Amino acid sequence: MTETAPLPPVRSQWWDVWDQFRQHRGAMIGLGFLIFITLFVIIGPSLWGLDPNETDIRNKNLRPFYTGILSGEKWSWAHPLGSDNLGRDVLANLMQGGQISMAVGWTAMILSLVIGTLVGVLAGFFRRIDGLLMRFTDLVLSLPLLPLLLVMMLLFRDTLRAAFGPETGIFILIVVGIGVTSWMHTARIVRGDVLTIKEREYVLAARSIGTPARRIITRHLLPNVMSPIMVSATLGLASAIITESALSFLGLGFPSDFPTWGKLLFDSVDRMASFPERVIWPGLCISLTVLSVNYIGDGLRDALDPRLRGQ
Amino acid sequence: MKLKTLMLGAVATMAFAPAAMADRGSDGQLNIIYWQAPSTMNPYLSGGTKDIEAASLTLEPLARYDETGVMVPYLAESVPTVENGGVTADLMQITWVLKEGLLWSDGTPVTANDVVFTHAYCTAEGGGCAQGAKFNGIESVTATDDRTVVVKFSAPMPNPYQGFVGQESPIIQAAQFADCLGEKAPTCTDANFMPIGTGPFRVTDFRVNDVIQYEANPNYRDASKPAFATVTLKGGGDAMAAGRAVMETGEFDYAWNLQLAPDVIESLAAGGKGVPISGFGTLVERIEVNLTNPSPSLPEGERSTVAHPHPYLSDAAVREALSISIDRDLLVEVGYGQAGRPTCNLVPAPAIYASDNTACLTQDLDRAKQLLEDAGYKDTNGDGVREMADGTPLTLLYQTSTNAVRQDFQALIKEWWEEIGFAVELRNIDGSVYFGGDPGSPDTFQKFYADVEMYANNFPGTDPQAYLSAYKCDQIPSPANQWNGENINRVCDPAYEALIAELGQTADLEARGAIARKMNDMLTKDSNIIIPLVDRGRVSAHSNTLGGVVLNTWDSELWNAADWFRVK
Numbered sequence: 001m002t003e004t005a006p007l008p009p010v011r012s013q014w015w016d017v018w019d020q021f022r023q024h025r026g027a028m029i030g031l032g033f034l035i036f037i038t039l040f041v042i043i044g045p046s047l048w049g050l051d052p053n054e055t056d057i058r059n060k061n062l063r064p065f066y067t068g069i070l071s072g073e074k075w076s077w078a079h080p081l082g083s084d085n086l087g088r089d090v091l092a093n094l095m096q097g098g099q100i101s102m103a104v105g106w107t108a109m110i111l112s113l114v115i116g117t118l119v120g121v122l123a124g125f126f127r128r129i130d131g132l133l134m135r136f137t138d139l140v141l142s143l144p145l146l147p148l149l150l151v152m153m154l155l156f157r158d159t160l161r162a163a164f165g166p167e168t169g170i171f172i173l174i175v176v177g178i179g180v181t182s183w184m185h186t187a188r189i190v191r192g193d194v195l196t197i198k199e200r201e202y203v204l205a206a207r208s209i210g211t212p213a214r215r216i217i218t219r220h221l222l223p224n225v226m227s228p229i230m231v232s233a234t235l236g237l238a239s240a241i242i243t244e245s246a247l248s249f250l251g252l253g254f255p256s257d258f259p260t261w262g263k264l265l266f267d268s269v270d271r272m273a274s275f276p277e278r279v280i281w282p283g284l285c286i287s288l289t290v291l292s293v294n295y296i297g298d299g300l301r302d303a304l305d306p307r308l309r310g311q
Numbered sequence: 312m313k314l315k316t317l318m319l320g321a322v323a324t325m326a327f328a329p330a331a332m333a334d335r336g337s338d339g340q341l342n343i344i345y346w347q348a349p350s351t352m353n354p355y356l357s358g359g360t361k362d363i364e365a366a367s368l369t370l371e372p373l374a375r376y377d378e379t380g381v382m383v384p385y386l387a388e389s390v391p392t393v394e395n396g397g398v399t400a401d402l403m404q405i406t407w408v409l410k411e412g413l414l415w416s417d418g419t420p421v422t423a424n425d426v427v428f429t430h431a432y433c434t435a436e437g438g439g440c441a442q443g444a445k446f447n448g449i450e451s452v453t454a455t456d457d458r459t460v461v462v463k464f465s466a467p468m469p470n471p472y473q474g475f476v477g478q479e480s481p482i483i484q485a486a487q488f489a490d491c492l493g494e495k496a497p498t499c500t501d502a503n504f505m506p507i508g509t510g511p512f513r514v515t516d517f518r519v520n521d522v523i524q525y526e527a528n529p530n531y532r533d534a535s536k537p538a539f540a541t542v543t544l545k546g547g548g549d550a551m552a553a554g555r556a557v558m559e560t561g562e563f564d565y566a567w568n569l570q571l572a573p574d575v576i577e578s579l580a581a582g583g584k585g586v587p588i589s590g591f592g593t594l595v596e597r598i599e600v601n602l603t604n605p606s607p608s609l610p611e612g613e614r615s616t617v618a619h620p621h622p623y624l625s626d627a628a629v630r631e632a633l634s635i636s637i638d639r640d641l642l643v644e645v646g647y648g649q650a651g652r653p654t655c656n657l658v659p660a661p662a663i664y665a666s667d668n669t670a671c672l673t674q675d676l677d678r679a680k681q682l683l684e685d686a687g688y689k690d691t692n693g694d695g696v697r698e699m700a701d702g703t704p705l706t707l708l709y710q711t712s713t714n715a716v717r718q719d720f721q722a723l724i725k726e727w728w729e730e731i732g733f734a735v736e737l738r739n740i741d742g743s744v745y746f747g748g749d750p751g752s753p754d755t756f757q758k759f760y761a762d763v764e765m766y767a768n769n770f771p772g773t774d775p776q777a778y779l780s781a782y783k784c785d786q787i788p789s790p791a792n793q794w795n796g797e798n799i800n801r802v803c804d805p806a807y808e809a810l811i812a813e814l815g816q817t818a819d820l821e822a823r824g825a826i827a828r829k830m831n832d833m834l835t836k837d838s839n840i841i842i843p844l845v846d847r848g849r850v851s852a853h854s855n856t857l858g859g860v861v862l863n864t865w866d867s868e869l870w871n872a873a874d875w876f877r878v879k
Contacts, residue, residue: 055726057641085572086645086722154753158607158760166736255737256718257725270551270575270715 020303027299030292037289041098052096053257056087064090064277082277084267094281097259101241101286104175104260108240111179113186113233120190121217121225125198134191141184149177149247170254174247178240186232193225227304234297238290245286261286336527336540338877341857343869344563346553347712347742348520348546350749353503354479355433356496358441358757358797359746363478364567365544367867368525369416369508370481373407373426374472376865378590380661380773382472386410386421386482386509390472402467402818407475409458414530415484416513423454426475428485430462435493439792441748444777445473445480448815469818470774478867482509497750497793511537511873520743521546531873538876547743550714551575557852558585564857567868569850570716573648576850585854589650592864593660593778594769594849596651598709598724598842600624600633603801605708605760612790615759617801623699624762628686630839631679633763636727638674643845645723646716650848658775658831659846663824668836671843679731690732697732706734710754710761712742717765720844750793757788759799767847773865776823779830780811800840807833 021027045052061074064082068075075082081090123133152173160169197203198221206216245262247253254260256267261282268278349365351357373387382390388408391397398405413421430452433440440446450465452474462474474480484507491499504517509532512525525542545563553566554575559582569576569587580587604619613619623629639653655671658664688697688705696704707728711717718739725735738761740754746766753760770778780786781797782804788796807830814826834841851868853860859875862868 053722053726055723057645086719088722158753162607256721256739257737267715267718270571274574274578 017303021299024295024299024302026295027302030295030299033288033292034296037098037285037292038102041095041102044095045092045099048092048095050089050092052088052092052259054088056083058087059083060085060087061275062087063275067277081281082275084275084278085271090278090281093259093264094261094285097261097264097282098285100171100254100258100260101244101262102289104171104178104244105237105241105289107175108178108182108244109233109236111175112183112236112240113229115179116183116186116232117190117222117225117229119183120187121194121221123187124191124194125213125217125221130191134188137184137187140181143181145177145181145243146246148181149174152177166255167258170258174244174253178243182236182239182243186229186236189228189232190225193228194221197221197224227301230304231297231301234293234300238293241286241290335531335535335537338538339540341539341542341565341872341875342563343542343544343565343567344548344553344556345544345546345567346548346550347568347746349523349544350520350743350747351503352506352514352517352523353483353496354481355440355442355483356503356795357748358795359748360568361546361743361746362748364867364869365523365546366481366506366508367478367510367869368512368542368544368872369510369514369528370483370506371508371510372477372481373409373475375477375867375870376773376863377870378861378863378865380865382476384410386413398471402469402471403464405462405464405468405471407460407462409460410532411458413509413532415507415509416528416530417484417507418530419484419486420457421482421484421509422457423460425482425485426460427452427454428488429480429482430474432483432488432492432496433480435496437493437792438496439795440496441795441797442479444780444783444786444797445477447473447777447780449474466812467816467818469814469816469823470776472774473777478870484508512539512542520747533873536873538874542872551579554579554587554852555582557854558582558587560584561854561856564854565860566852569852570714570847571850572646572716572719573650575715576650579852585852587850587852588860588862589848589850590862590864591660591846591848592769593658593775594767594847594864595654595657595659595843596720596765596767596845596847597657598633598763598765598844599756599759599799600630600763600840600842601759601761601800602840603759605762607760615801616789617787617803621762622703623688623705626686627838628682629688629705630842632682632731633679633728633733634671634839634842635673635675635682636679636731637671637724637842637844638727639672639844642720642723645719647845647847650850651845654843654846655835656831656843656846657835657841658770658778658827659843661773663820664775664827664831666828666831666836668832670836674727676727676731683732688732695729695732696734704734705732706736707763708736708738708761709763709765710738710740710745711765712745713739714742720765748795750795755794757794757796757799759788759801763842764799765844769864775827775831776814779814779827782834783808783811802834802838802840804833 060083062079062083063073063075065075065080067073079089083089119133123130156173160173203220248260248262248266264282265279272279345361347361349362351362352366354363354366371385374382374384374390377383384390386409388410391405415421430446433442433446448464448468449462451463453461455461487502487507491502505514511528511531513528515526516524523544527537527540550570554569556563557566558579561584576587602621602625603615603617604621605615609619643651643653653672655668656666683697687700690697698704721737725737728735744752744754745756748755756764756766782802784803786796786798787801788794810826810830817823835843849864851862856878858878861871863870
């Protein structure tokens with residue numbers, strides 16, 4: 001009997017990816033922060049319990065605890081981050097606003113990813129519709145986002161409001177608006193990758209044994225374009241949050257009693273000089289979330305690239 | 312040698328002469344900022360203050376009001392009265408005489424025919440003139456010679472100074488607008504954007520909802536005015552940016568209507584480059600109740616028209632509950648400070664026209680709830696929102712323009728209304744669109760695709776007749792008049808119309824006051840169709856280097872721009 005060395009335990013490739021990802025310090029910090037901020041906006045409101053829209057005029061214009069302690073201005077533990085000029089709690093608004101901003105970001109990102117990948121793969125794989133789809137991509141790419149969203153607001157706001165209620169209606173509108181105007185870069189990147197991959201030998205082999213196109217796409221193409229898709233997903237999330245903030249900042253997004261991070265910024269600009277914290281906190285939330293997502297994207301790109309992995 | 316000295320002397324004298332005389336255009340450039348951008352220069356096609364004031368630099372009426380509310384002649388030689396024979400004793404006719412030698416900015420003479428044409432323009436069939444109320448009761452306008460206009464009324468007109476007086480009804484040039492009558496009015500883009508006028512400045516460039524460039528009118532009647540050669544009127548942005556541009560950075564010379572919280576204005580003024588100025592007039596911030604159904608499920612063209620009464624806001628009890636649940640003192644404290652006072656009146660001044668109506672000043676949430684309860688609006692499913700008899704919940708869409716103070720008001724009022732059992736949805740719309748009067752936009756205050764809306768309005772001059780006459784059945788905005796009527800609430804009450812007619816026949820000041828107060832009460836106290844909130848002082852700001860500014864709450868803020876000068 002000859003002894004054979006025991007085989008190493010079967011490991012999925014995702015464990016390798018995770019190992020590589022863990023090497024990237026920025027990405028790990030980013031991931032940590034993203035988890036934290038997600039929990040903050042999802043679980044936070046139920047723990048904190050204050051209604052973000054409840055006004056409390058007697059306790060208006062409270063400063064955050066650190067300014068209060070350092071300079072002795074009016075503050076209270078009931079509103080640790082202070083209250084606005086109508087006495088609404090800043091912390092509760094940050095949590096509530098984060099929920100909306102993050103929800104818009106994720107949904108719009110997923111939507112744009114689905115559209116982008118679909119268009120990219122179809123255009124790259126089927127030569128016959130390539131020209132058509134890519135010219136369409138160019139067309140959409142040349143549309144300016146803000147005016148387009150304004151027109152969409154005007155045309156569909158009332159219909160959606162009647163069908164889904166004011167908040168959900170605007171949510172759908174904004175998400176769809178951002179989604180359908182930000183898939184083009186993903187589509188172009190995916191198409192480029194698909195064009196190279198479909199000439200590879202294994203795809204040729206699959207084709208020669210009669211594998212249908214659908215199987216080739218799901219089995220061979222998609223897993224191999226995963227890495228650029230992931231990266232553009234992280235960038236997409238960040239830009240969706242920023243676009244929503246820009247819309248709210250212009251006063252065109254959600255109704256005024258429906259806080260989002262961008263809206264909080266917009267409302268606080270007038271008193272920026274006297275109450276900087278009201279601008280700093282939502283601003284910080286937006287930029288840190290976007291930054292952390294970008295770092296995660298960076299780490300993912302390294303980890304998903306088999307040539308870099310294990311170095 | 313002697314000749315040379317003489318010539319040098321002559322040249323020197325010529326060079327120094329303009330400085331001594333303060334010539335037209337000697338003070339260079341004037342920068343004005345209106346945070347609501349003007350969208351037309353034709354006051355007859357827009358009810359928006361921003362458009363009317365931008366136009367007031369170019370277009371002038373026969374007479375306008377000064378800062379104390381007294382009428383001063385502009386294009387007219389003098390203000391006609393019964394005493395000087397300009398108005399007949401039976402109050403049926405007024406005769407205006409134009410100043411001699413008046414020229415339009417294109418050099419052609421101003422004639423009585425232009426005045427006649429102005430009336431024809433605003434009253435043309437199918438036009439939907441935004442200032443129609445100004446010309447109510449006028450039977451005919453005729454020119455007896457080049458400078459004399461006779462206006463005949465169909466009934467005795469105790470206040471004959473409505474048409475052709477004040478910033479809303481300036482004289483337009485017949486030659487320029489001849490082809491723009493009636494339905495064609497909005498299509499005459501050139502004329503509407505660059506009207507030929509008699510004012511101190513003429514338009515050189517008009518960018519819709521953005522910026523207007525003017526230059527001194529070479530044919531202005533006073534050869535030494537205006538002191539400024541060019542004017543840039545920048546529109547858009549927000550009140551905060553406008554205030555900052557004048558008082559903190561000094562980029563602009565004049566900022567209009569700084570509707571900002573009192574603490575914010577104070578902190579801006581600390582910038583030291585300019586000063587805020589304020590004055591109380593007749594400006595009332597109010598909530599207008601829509602008596603027609605704005606539901607989007609109705610077909611376009613029937614939404615917010617009299618064809619469909621509002622399901623529950625046509626009930627007076629509901630409107631009263633809405634009014635008494637508001638704490639107006641708190642609104643003033645939050646939004647205006649010294650520049651506002653709580654009011655229950657649509658006409659807060661002058662004293663003789665102001666009703667003693669103060670019932671709404673005390674907030675009474677319990678009574679508001681009781682009113683709704685008694686009227687049969689009960690919360691049957693326990694979700695905190697009352698329902699109508701058929702089970703439809705009381706949901707309110709509450710719209711206004713985008714402005715920090717207005718959004719604060721919305722937040723507070725929403726809270727009170729939700730407490731008495733409404734579900735309130737807020738919407739804010741960019742001011743340029745909201746007040747823009749574009750019949751194609753669903754978001755204008757005239758179209759009123761909401762249940763209640765908030766804005767401020769006032770009347771020019773000291774007589775509220777035209778203002779109160781707006782609430783007539785035939786002034787209701789609808790597709791038929793391109794949504795241009797002034798009866799925003801769509802109220803149609805024969806008793807009220809009878810009072811309009813009566814006011815139009817009463818000359819005695821005391822009696823006029825009594826009727827006007829009664830009309831005010833009918834719209835506010837008795838029916839709560841209009842829910843007044845705050846009597847607003849107007850706050851504007853000018854830079855320290857701009858002289859001659861007199862804040863006028865009775866007419867355009869730019870009324871005396873011809874006299875403005877640069878402080879050296």
